[in-house]
Amino acid sequence: EPEVTQTPSHQVTQMGQEVILRCVPISNHLYFYWYRQILGQKVEFLVSFYNNEISEKSEIFDDQFSVERPDGSNFTLKIRSTKLEDSAMYFCASSEAASGSWLTDTQYFGPGTRLTVL
């Protein structure tokens, strides 16, 4: 069964460093997402991406964040200058569409990257 994959599973970095989190969405999906979950808190939306551009972003997704689809399979989240409060589990998700149909709108999540900022 197709699944979303993410690398690395755990990333440890120093405050102020740049990190790139990588995701490979399900191959026929067109919409890609990043969410994060700070330990003990809700899963929070960061950004959605379609047709090589951001379609929606949250207040959390400020100038230190960027997303990119560098090739036909990868989808990346870059955090330019990490802060302690960026420590969280980052989930990538993908969906076939966002058309209102349950068949195509369901978002499938990857296993996550645990980011620890020291």
Added chain:
Amino acid sequence: EDKVVQSPLSLVVHEGDTVTLNCSYEVTNFRSLLWYKQEKKAPTFLFMLTSSGIEKKSGRLSSILDKKELFSILNITATQTGDSAIYLCALYPPGGGNKLTFGTGTQLKVEL
């Protein structure tokens, strides 16, 4: 902010018990409501509910949506230890947009 509230926050049951998890929300006009199961890491999809009153069923799990009373329930019958997880409810917003708004989750522990 669209508000999604789940209850209880946590519960412990014995194998074979039936549980009902609740998700209430304050948004009156949304596209669909989703249930996910989160074990060690990634939320895994369970159900998407769009229409009120129509039950979705998968094995021992079932879910229904009540758009008038603004809630959904997830039922698990004959619980097993493998059902232990956090169960998440999430909404798609009204109109367009693909941002899922998640609830706090219910942590279920099934003991022998």
